Amino acid sequence: MGKRLLILTAGMGAGHDAVAAELARRMARRDVETSVVDVLDLLPLRLGHGMRRMYEEMVRSAPWLYEGIYQAFFVSRRPPPSSPLTELLANRLDARMRELPPDAVVSTFHIAAQATGRLRDSGRLIVPSVVLVTDFAVHRMWLHAGNDRYLCPDDRAARTVMERTGRPASGHAPVVRPEFRRRRVPGSVLRDAAGARPDDRIVLISAGAWGVGRVEETAQGLAASGRYVPVVLCGRNERLRERVYGPALGWRDDMPKLMAGAYALIDNAAGLTCREAFACGLPVISYRPIPGHGRDGAAAMESAGLSCYARTPGELIRALDRLKDEAARRVRARRAAALFDAVPAERVIGSVLG
Known part of the structure; x- marks a missing residue:
């Protein structure tokens, strides 16, 4: 049995x-x-x-x-x-x-x-x-x-x-779908969804499954900089998707493909989406995190060297600008990849089951 x-x-x-x-x-x-x-x-x-x-x-x-x-x-x-x-x-x-x-x-x-x-x-x-x-x-x-x-x-x-x-x-190693761990080959899925040009730097802005946080302001600030094309991930919040001025996506099951075409991820919850980005080698910047565990999680990730926690609009733009340095991106990617060198959760649980 x-x-x-x-x-x-x-x-x-x-x-x-x-x-x-x-x-x-x-x-x-x-x-x-x-x-x-x-x-x-x-x-x-x-x-x-x-x-x-x-x-x-x-x-x-x-x-x-x-x-x-x-x-x-x-x-x-x-x-x-x-x-x-x-x-x-x-x-x-x-x-x-x-x-x-x-x-x-x-x-x-x-x-x-x-x-x-x-x-x-x-x-x-x-x-x-x-x-x-x-x-x-x-x-x-x-x-x-x-x-x-x-x-x-x-x-x-x-x-x-x-x-x-x-x-x-x-x-333990993050528990994410295996698709996120495959080699990150940039594709056209995100670029087509954003209507972006080949040389545009596309930044994903995650609002979680419920579409919460001040992501509209974040997107407006990035667009106003003229350096980045923001794409807001609105989850299941269709009202948010209608309010966002610029590219916005609803619930998606093809996040590995979207992340493959992104320059960076801006996140406000320090949850699973960050781990998925780490698996893809996509740099993460925490900005305007939700209160409580979102804010504390953003600070913990920054302390571990996994991400950057931007406190102001200026800090956010500067954090994105620093990612133009390929060496800096590789350092961040190596730190995130090291998370997956830990023992898989299923192995530990299997040993508990006997």
Whole structure:
């Protein structure tokens, strides 16, 4: 009988789901039966749907409110407080796992990590629980000493996790689709979509799956410089796409091809899109990041030498100008490529499964 793996995610944007799906694909190739569950869907009375909508609206319309919540609950060296929501989710997850008991559980979202840690600590979860951290800046809501092992963005984050939980932690290679790791050969897909000339430097501006952030102003500033052609990636936000003056794209499944034709990526979330760009060898500049984990993630990536964090319009243009130096681009690309030399997440999880 083959091993069964339960992967927990949450539809907060698209990044957590994409990591869970790619991990499931890789584990299936190892003959592991995988199930992917959105923990928000386990909550009764459409609570999960309400949480998703509330978070989206805060990030879109009231970032100051999310910043306040983040500072109050996410930023601290103390363990997270006990929460009725976490206990409710743990109970619902316990009932779900009794229906089809897994041989191990992997969490790719912090609320799921809290629930599995609580279940493991109380003895209700008797199989290993692994947390795959998807944020570059590891906040305390990821951390619960009940979990067995942590897979972190890099070794520096892993050391922090070990200090604060006492649990084994290590860096792992980013979990991105294999198409992003193939040799980056510039094509015409992005140039055609942007209506750009052969010598134009096209800069992708990512607004995430929900199309959030002040990306319209960013695009206007780049266009006004006369040096770069901005293309805004609006995700599923069609209203944003209609508002952007200049090239703008909706949800796309051909991101590897788009990135192959880009000069740089401007990002505001420090999430999966950055890892995909790293895999492609595309330089990343963080600018006007969303509050909380987006801002802290941008700072963490810059500290690791993976990207540049521009704080002003002038800094953004200067950061893009520096990328004209091919030697500087190669240095950045080597640092990003080194992330993929770490142990693959599926190998660690396979060893946990036995």
